[in-house]
Amino acid sequence: MKRIYLLAVLVMAVTLWSCSSTKKLQKGTLKGNWTVTSARIEGVTGNAQLKTTAFDDVPVECFNGSQWSLPNNGFGTYNITSAGNGCMAGERRIVWSVRTINGIDYFNFKKMDGVKNSKAHQVEDGYSLEVTSVGDGAFTARSPIAFEGRTIYIVYNFVKQ
Template sequence: MKKMIWLFSIVILISSCSVSKDARGKRNLLSGTWTLNNVSFEGNNGNVKALLFNDVEDICLEGSQWFFRDNNSTGKYTISPSTFCTGGDRYIRWSVVEREENYNSQLQFKFIDEKYKDISGGVGYRLNIQNLTEYAMTLKSNVMVEGTPINVVYEFTKN
């Protein structure tokens, strides 16, 4: 009887830690290297300057390379150095979050160091997955600009 209870407990533990089939599929599609081609803003008519991910301005993210490794949920994005942008690698730990029906899945990430240790104090970011195929991805996040909510749209192509 004890063996049966123990086995049942393991099965429940494994099933509770598992990722949904949809999330696994999105993780597999995300795996690899992507180029962030365009950052745009919905819901604002003027010029917008935004500090994204508490890291760089939107212009610095355009052309950045993003790498997602699905076997250990780590990755990085690389900013090219320029007059306006501090270049270099930003290491991340990421996952796909499944939400209730009628809501988009989300890509969430937080910053880590090269040794996979959290450097963000547990603070992370979530972006709604609007579109994800083998070759293209569109993510959206909500930000406040001068007290008005707007959507930041990130358009990627897979390398």
């Protein structure tokens, strides 16, 4: 009896593992309008107050409440809605995509302000965020940064509008 139970558990575990390992983030999953409900730094211990700029743009805190438009054609925007404290409110044009590498899903984008859409391939610098969770109407992505010889993360929580 124990062998049958053990065999059933083993078969179920292998089935669940094989199904989850073949999943791949699809571009359509992130398509739509999103709001960043929180942008924060993870991995700093103690009372350290780390001030950093995200995406070579504005301080991390400025991304709280930002609006992201990710249409299926890949040409989207993000809009910084808060002003003051180093936040430069306004819309930024981006070209975005998703990619799965070694089973890890990434949300990638390049800033396109001042660049024609047809010249997107000439923009070399971009940003790659690991998508750590995707659920009904929400996803979480993180961006690594080096800090005191180790990696910490800027974590963004997105909610679909």
